[in-house]
Amino acid sequence: MQESIKAQDRTLGDWYNAILNGRIKLPRFQRYEAWDKGRICSLYDTILNNLPVGVALVLNVEASKEPFISRYISHAEPSSPEFATQHLLDGQQRLTAFWRAMHNSYEWNTYFAYIPEFDDNANTEVDFEYSCRVISRWQKKDNKQLYPLWANSPKECLKRALLPLSLLKPGDTNQTEIDDWLKAAIGDEKPNIQQYLAEVTPEEQLGAIKKFQQDNDEYEAKEKRLREVINLLKVRITHYNMPYLALPVTTPKDVALQVFINMNTNSKPLxxxxxxxxxxxxxxxxxxxxxxxxxxxxxxxxxxxxxxxxxxxxxxxxxxxxxxxxxxxxxxxxxxxxxxxxxxxxxxxxxxxxxxxxxxxxxxxxxxxxxxxxxxxxxxxxxxxxxxxxxxxxxxxxxxxxxxxxxxxxxxxxxxxxxxxxxxxxxxxxxxxxxxxxxxxxxxxEKLVDIEQLLVEGWPKKTGSLRRGILAVTTRLGALDFADSQKATYISLQQRHYHHIFPDALLKEAGLEDESYRALNCALISGRTNMQIGRKEPWEYLEERVGHVDRQTAEYRLKTHLIDPVRLAEATYQGLEGADLSAKVEKDYRAFMRSRAELVLSAATKLCNGQDISVEGLFASH
Structure with missing residues (x-):
């Protein structure tokens, strides 16, 4: 009986070199990066503390004879690529996060290793010996610097017990980078014998020399310990085992694909x-x-x-x-x-x-x-x-x-x-x-909706074919903006609000709060939101949106929304209050809603019969 495929060991150092040289590639059908910063940090917490991680899956491929069209791991295109020998079928998110954090190639996040022993304010109760920390970055409009500025400074990072993960790349090729970082982080702390002797008398020189030797020993111990920790973590990352399963070169493409689909049904399924x-x-x-x-x-x-x-x-x-x-x-x-x-x-x-x-x-x-x-x-x-x-x-x-x-x-x-x-x-x-x-x-x-269905349909900002259909009839007519007469387009609509024609506050005052959020009481227009208009009369409120134009122009803009200006002009409440106000508002509101429902249904009926519609034609027959 043929044995099943067994997991093989592979260190992150070997994974790193395979990615670096282009020997590991992704089948192009693989989706792109999906991990957020929390999952990236969790991966590095696992690696830095030498805890186990899941098994990857690769398909062995013949050099220069790849079965699938492929691409390199994000931000890892090699300058002198070798032939690919494996396609990564499962493990892309882990290896992409590993590679990019190692190279600090995330535009708006920088990843660090947190070392509690360098933190004077560290809590003695920590979850891990070492952990990963991410600092979110941003830019101001007037310059291209990444903020917070301290995250650019080795000295300030060390004060917070943070070492850039980019210092911990496998191999010895970045020793100059480590030296430069240490010099920037603690270089100005290195004692200088001349400074110790410059301000003392001859009698005090012996004490100054002893003080210099003591401070120099502390500095060298600190630098040595920093190098030890960096080297320890580099070695730990380099030799960390991320095992993998390998499908043989002879695996048919359809079988490899099915295995890929089956392996990608975990926490973030395909x-x-x-x-x-x-x-x-x-x-x-x-x-x-x-x-x-x-x-x-x-x-x-x-x-x-x-x-x-x-x-x-x-x-x-x-x-x-x-x-x-x-x-x-x-x-x-x-x-x-x-x-x-x-x-x-x-x-x-x-x-x-x-x-x-x-x-x-x-x-x-x-x-x-x-x-x-x-x-x-x-x-x-x-x-x-x-x-x-x-x-x-x-x-x-x-x-x-x-x-x-x-x-x-x-x-x-x-x-x-x-x-x-x-x-x-x-x-x-x-x-x-x-x-x-x-x-x-x-x-x-199917039977078309009737007036009564239109009257009770809810606010069109929410999903629903009829409520949005009511609004769609107005945009079909152009839905001219009340303020600048701009016609409804994709761009102009992104700047518009869903406004109450009869203001919400006025309807609430009249005891009609349940009626306020109806599709027929909505118009898509620009301007301030209803929270700022109080309980104004509809025409008074809409006049503020219209601006300084003649009455005929203002009324035409309203009509493109299938709003009858006559109904709004009748809705005046000067000197009314209490029951008298409520009765008048309700009467006007009901008349307005029915009038608009009739206009909408007339337009919808024509469109449903394949006929064109116009503002003039609809109001002429209304």
Whole structure:
């Protein structure tokens, strides 16, 4: 019977040299660094105190004949690389943290070994003989120095009993670095006989010489002890055992990949994207990481809506007749995904452009992400121009707004999106009787929401297709900013707040606090937050946002948010208080909310039927 693979010993000194010379590399499908500073410190606590650490996993490879496309460990690209002899399948986070802390290559963190015997204020009760400490760094706007400044000073570091981990690299090549650090840390403490004799009389010279000898002995003892500790820790790190399992050179790529997946299911398991990245790499030798970066370089707005990696997978799954979920992404053919990559890329880019045309610019304002893969997959197969493209865009316009203003995607969104996609694709690309076939798509049969549902929908800053759909209708109309008339765009919306049209304080005073956070009482505008406006009347408050413009301009800006200026103008409360105030506010608020609900539903109905909308048209029929 063949014996199972046994762990082999390997010192950190040997790991260090293998990384230094490029003999150890990472398969490119490996995800990038994921450890935070706490885990890095914990690793060094383990190493400095010679405690055991987990086993690594490598795949032995033939020199100049690597089975996977590979990359060097972060910040460890050698100047004169040798041929790789091993691919690191598990242990990347440990060895990357080990290498980078040894070379002080973290931009905003510096790592030290804490030596309690050099700390005059040390607590006698310490967890470890030695431990790792991390100092977070920062820069001021006016200079490029790293703060705190003391962390740049060997003398100040030693006062805190801290030795840079970079002094403890395996081997003897950094002896000059150690000497320079010690000189900077304690060099000015070295006694000088001339100074001791300069200020004494001849009769006092003998005493001064004795004092010099005593101080010099203490200095040499301190320097000797510092060198001993540095050497002790260097030796400890150099000879620390980090064992590994090695898969033989003859291991098939698919077996190595499966072992990699199985070994990476511990404290930070692989994501679905990580697994598929690995599978694609093993099958086709192509990096999805690289493909994703190229995609975002061409269409950066894709990531405004969803994680690009997930969008890539769900779109590819739909193109292979699989559901846009984890199961579909796992079941799809990875080789075919690579073959269809140009379609995936095209579809995602056109999806983002289409949503922008619809006035939906980012995830924070997206009513439901269930539509994303459906849009991308449809656009992936659509012609570049012509009447056919116009028809497809009309169908998709009807689809997305029905997704927002029906209950279709409240539950089981992936399976429902898959069912709708299959019908929409049939209609758009296979010459089916359009309207008859669309009746088979559940989303086109769902009943649109009514006025009463709109009136009770909650605050749109929270997720929810209907509440965000209400806001999306206004951004579709441009949602001009009250202050500067700037149209809603991705950039402008990042500067806007979710404002109460009827101020929250006014509604609370009228006893309507439960009504304040309704979607219909919200407008996306810039300016101060509601905490600063008190209980002002709606028009008075909004006038402050509008600034010095004529009434007609101000009213048009309101209308782009489907706010009827007439309703706000009626909401005046001069001289009212108590029950009279409450009654008037409630009456005005109810009338305003119903008026806005009617406008929103009118706009949504048109969009759901594939019709265009305009401010003038909606208010003309209101």
């Amino acid at each position: 994501s679905l994207y990580d697994i598929i990245v690995a599978e694609v790499e093993s099958i086709k030798g192509i990096s999805l990481h690289d493909a994703q970066q190229e995609l975002l370089a061409k269409h950066s707005d894709i990531e405004h809506y969803e994680d690009p990696g997930w969008l890539m997978l769900t779109t590819a799954a739909l193109l292979q007749d699989k559901a846009p979920n984890q199961r579909g992404a796992l079941d799809m053919c990875k080789a075919k995904m690579v073959e269809q990559w140009d379609q995936v890329e095209t579809g995602l880019g056109r999806m983002a452009s289409f949503l922008s045309e619809q006035g939906i610019f980012d995830y924070q304002r997206l009513p439901t992400n269930a539509v994303l893969a459906v849009l991308a997959a449809c656009f992936a197969e659509a012609p570049e121009n012509g009447d056919k493209l116009g028809y497809i865009k009309n169908v998709l316009t009807r689809y997305v707004w029905r997704a927002f203003f029906t209950s279709r995607y409240e539950n089981s969104t992936a399976s429902r999106a898959f069912a709708d996609y299959k019908v929409i694709r049939e209609v758009c690309f296979n010459g089916s009787d359009a309207e008859q076939a669309l009746n088979d798509a559940p989303v086109f049969n």
